[in-house]
Amino acid sequence: MNFKIETENLEADVPVIELEGEVDVYTAPQLKQQMITLLESGTKQMVVDLTKVDYFDSTALGVLIGGLKRIRERDGNLSLICPNPRIRRVFEITGLDKIFDIYSSADEAKAGIRVAR
């Protein structure tokens, strides 16, 4: 199966979940599990990096939305890194680009999160 998930730190206290390959009804549960783990550890700023993703479906969108809701309840935020126009298009046509902060690179995301804090 063409899917990988890894978690690193973008900065101190800002974990970034790096996804690779196909995020769909089969693999999205792994993303959800990882987000739940981070949320339970008290994370307030979280980034999901979609740079290496080549397929992203509604199940995966649903997981991101669920995560965003929970993290905003504690006045935090979930940001996305998504330089790939094909994946970005999925957010655009569903209007979700208006509810997520979407950056084109890790550096942009760092700068954006620093300003917001």
Added chain:
Amino acid sequence: MNFKIETENLEADVPVIELEGEVDVYTAPQLKQQMITLLESGTKQMVVDLTKVDYFDSTALGVLIGGLKRIRERDGNLSLICPNPRIRRVFEITGLDKIFDIYSSADEAKAGIRVAR
């Protein structure tokens, strides 16, 4: 369909057929046609570049073999450029790496052909 064919010159009198994508029972006839055209124009040294090929089946091998036979009948040669180990493997397991001169780059092919002439 993920297939492209283009012909350029590696050097004067050495045309190189550059293939891209899937060369199979559906697309190999285009390769055959291009080889026939070159053979009819009197070419004695021909190169087929498989660098960008990601699938190469027995039909495509058959076309190369047919071309090799015809060009050797006139004391010429057909050489291959094939850096991709997966495609090279198809030649190796069928033993065809012993009847074709296979190079890893255009420069290697140039040098090899110059020595042979």
Added chain:
Amino acid sequence: MEANGEPAIVELKIPCKPEYVGVARLAILGVASRMKFSYDQVEDVRLAVGEACTTSVEWASKNGRHGTDIIVKSSITDDKLMVDIIDGAGERREETSDSGAEYDPENLGALLITLLVDEVTITSQDSGTQVRMIKYAG
């Protein structure tokens, strides 16, 4: 790839389970990329068929219809691709959503399909649902 007239048929049957939806996406990618679609249109079809299969998988799970299949039938003519996604996942009963979520994943899937192809028809059948989508090429 056929002259106008009889469509060419490609039919795929997969288990109605999460791990096989990707097989349907690859097969439809193969079908659509051989037609006169742009790169983006091929992506649209892949995503739309993926979403339809995902919805089937989710209903099969909710309705306990384990061991059923999804049939993905592509009818190909020069200027149009028609894909039927047929499941045996049981009835799709609307739940009265108490969350009032505007973005529940199920609706997102349906929204995506509508946005990505030219025509969609959903038909309830005895044991499941048939989703028919049409995308015009060229």
Added chain:
Amino acid sequence: MEANGEPAIVELKIPCKPEYVGVARLAILGVASRMKFSYDQVEDVRLAVGEACTTSVEWASKNGRHGTDIIVKSSITDDKLMVDIIDGAGERREETSDSGAEYDPENLGALLITLLVDEVTITSQDSGTQVRMIKYAG
């Protein structure tokens, strides 16, 4: 992906024509890449199934069996993939080759299949041929 016991079945039907062989290759790529195969083994399966379908297409053309189909049926268990490639391409009559070519493409295809999978069985059927190949995983 199933526990040992009932195999999961993925079945694909394509027109027996050159332009659809790629669809079968993509579908089997999807099936094999979800199993415990290495990257190289997945490639082996893709190539072997492609070769079997190509042979079917060539016989259909020789025998004038236009409008027939190829069925590619994958039976998936934890440790093994069995693929049946079934055509309606008519009888495969050996031609007495006057060229005496050691490398005719037809033989190359058969050679490749033998080298790429663990077991191959070829069975003549009423209207065509069934090629069964088995590749063990892990």
